[in-house]
Amino acid sequence: MLGFRFQPVIQNMSFILEGVGVTFSLSVLGFLIGSFIGIFIAFGRRSHTPLLRYSSSAFIEAVRNTPFLVHVYFFYFALGEIGVNIPSYFALLIALIIMNAGYMSEIIRGGIEVIKTEQIKSAEALGLSSFQIKRYIIIPPVLRVVLPPSLNQFAISFLSSSLGVVIGVKELTWRADFLQARNFLSLESYLVAAAFYIIIVKITLSTSRFIDKKVFKYKLTDI
Amino acid sequence: MELISGVNLKNLMFMLKTGLIVTIYLSIIAITIGTLVGSIIGWARTIANEFFDSIILLFVDIIRSTPLIIQLLIAYHLPGFLGINISTILAGSIVIVLYFAANCSQVVKAGIDSVTFNQWRAAESLGFSYFQQMRYIILPQAWRAMIPSYTGFALGIIKDTSLISVIGVIELVRSGQIIISRTLNPLPIWFVIGLIYFIICWPLSKMSRHLEKKAQFGEK
Numbered sequence: 001m002l003g004f005r006f007q008p009v010i011q012n013m014s015f016i017l018e019g020v021g022v023t024f025s026l027s028v029l030g031f032l033i034g035s036f037i038g039i040f041i042a043f044g045r046r047s048h049t050p051l052l053r054y055s056s057s058a059f060i061e062a063v064r065n066t067p068f069l070v071h072v073y074f075f076y077f078a079l080g081e082i083g084v085n086i087p088s089y090f091a092l093l094i095a096l097i098i099m100n101a102g103y104m105s106e107i108i109r110g111g112i113e114v115i116k117t118e119q120i121k122s123a124e125a126l127g128l129s130s131f132q133i134k135r136y137i138i139i140p141p142v143l144r145v146v147l148p149p150s151l152n153q154f155a156i157s158f159l160s161s162s163l164g165v166v167i168g169v170k171e172l173t174w175r176a177d178f179l180q181a182r183n184f185l186s187l188e189s190y191l192v193a194a195a196f197y198i199i200i201v202k203i204t205l206s207t208s209r210f211i212d213k214k215v216f217k218y219k220l221t222d223i
Numbered sequence: 224m225e226l227i228s229g230v231n232l233k234n235l236m237f238m239l240k241t242g243l244i245v246t247i248y249l250s251i252i253a254i255t256i257g258t259l260v261g262s263i264i265g266w267a268r269t270i271a272n273e274f275f276d277s278i279i280l281l282f283v284d285i286i287r288s289t290p291l292i293i294q295l296l297i298a299y300h301l302p303g304f305l306g307i308n309i310s311t312i313l314a315g316s317i318v319i320v321l322y323f324a325a326n327c328s329q330v331v332k333a334g335i336d337s338v339t340f341n342q343w344r345a346a347e348s349l350g351f352s353y354f355q356q357m358r359y360i361i362l363p364q365a366w367r368a369m370i371p372s373y374t375g376f377a378l379g380i381i382k383d384t385s386l387i388s389v390i391g392v393i394e395l396v397r398s399g400q401i402i403i404s405r406t407l408n409p410l411p412i413w414f415v416i417g418l419i420y421f422i423i424c425w426p427l428s429k430m431s432r433h434l435e436k437k438a439q440f441g442e443k
Contacts, residue, residue: 061421065382069388
């Protein structure tokens with residue numbers, strides 16, 4: 001059919017699988033570190049110090065309103081001009097961390113807004129310890145709000161790491177590009193790479209849906 | 224102002240302007256046609272039977288769960304593979320239109336689904352036709368659920384048009400690259416390119432937040 005030849009691509013499967021590993025490491029590291037920074041930015045946005053509030057707000061707006069591709073180029077090419085030479089892997093990682101921090105801080109802020117002081121006070125009145133308050137009163141509704149969009153953001157981070165191809169990070173898309181330059185099987189190489197992306201994103205999103213349905217059985221209004 | 228021989232500020236501004244026009248053109252094409260196609264697909268999914276729904280969902284999911292850059296690279300190579308000859312900008316436009324349409328269809332489907340079935344029944348019992356039910360009962364409520372994610376995706380597609388530079392369409396990012404290859408100072412150029420995107424997107428994101436607040440206000 002249409003003369004597809006997948007054989008030469010499948011022969012190089014180990015080469016592609018290594019790319020899956022690189023892509024995975026990039027997106028997981030970028031997501032985790034980015035979320036960690038995002039927590040501080042989310043609290044910074046609600047802080048009473050104007051400087052902290054405005055700077056975190058400016059960071060969020062700057063990240064959310066400029067393309068990720070420009071961030072990648074900025075960290076890889078632009079910083080070289082002032083003598084900061086970052087290897088391509090870390091340039092992409094830093095760009096991913098910053099992108100995730102910007103988006104996760106908004107998601108986490110949504111989670112913080114769910115916490116109600118009345119609930120904490122009534123939990124104290126019931127004699128719950130501070131650990132119990134965190135475990136039973138604060139964390140469950142926050143996770144209910146934060147977890148599904150976070151997994152969505154992880155999928156976005158996973159797909160965004162494909163931009164490594166433009167600066168030469170040896171991740172999945174770069175390897176597909178490399179293979180097609182070698183054996184001229186452009187469509188086949190890209191389709192195989194796309195299949196890997198689909199599989200991993202599908203797993204992430206169905207985990208999100210599973211958590212939404214099974215773990216958090218109660219709607220927010222019920223809590 | 225002469226920076227390097229043959230490169231003056233006027234030429235650079237001209238190049239940036241050309242790139243900016245292409246970026247705006249691509250964004251407008253993606254958002255208008257994408258919204259149209261996406262709304263039709265999303266609406267079709269609400270009335271389609273399970274078989275057709277799953278087929279549409281399969282295509283939508285494939286588009287949503289592959290990186291845009293791979294879709295663009297495939298679109299770049301596909302015409303040659305099929306033996307047809309179309310310009311790169313057309314191939315790129317088709318990809319971002321489809322990408323936006325896929326995201327938009329999910330938003331529209333979820334928005335219409337968010338309106339409870341009782342509303343349909345109540346409208347039906349009032350003697351409304353299907354079109355009237357949609358127009359006066361369902362869409363005004365669905366609209367509220369759609370606004371936040373729709374504006375989010377619309378802002379996203381403006382930023383994602385930058386990826387078309389990878390297949391060689393001269394839009395804002397690509398014109399930035401060309402300028403850098405002439406003037407050899409990437410830091411200010413990338414800063415300016417980022418700033419231009421910011422100037423386009425920031426008012427829109429402010430506006431979308433305003434719309435969201437307005438939409439939520441009706442609920443309370």
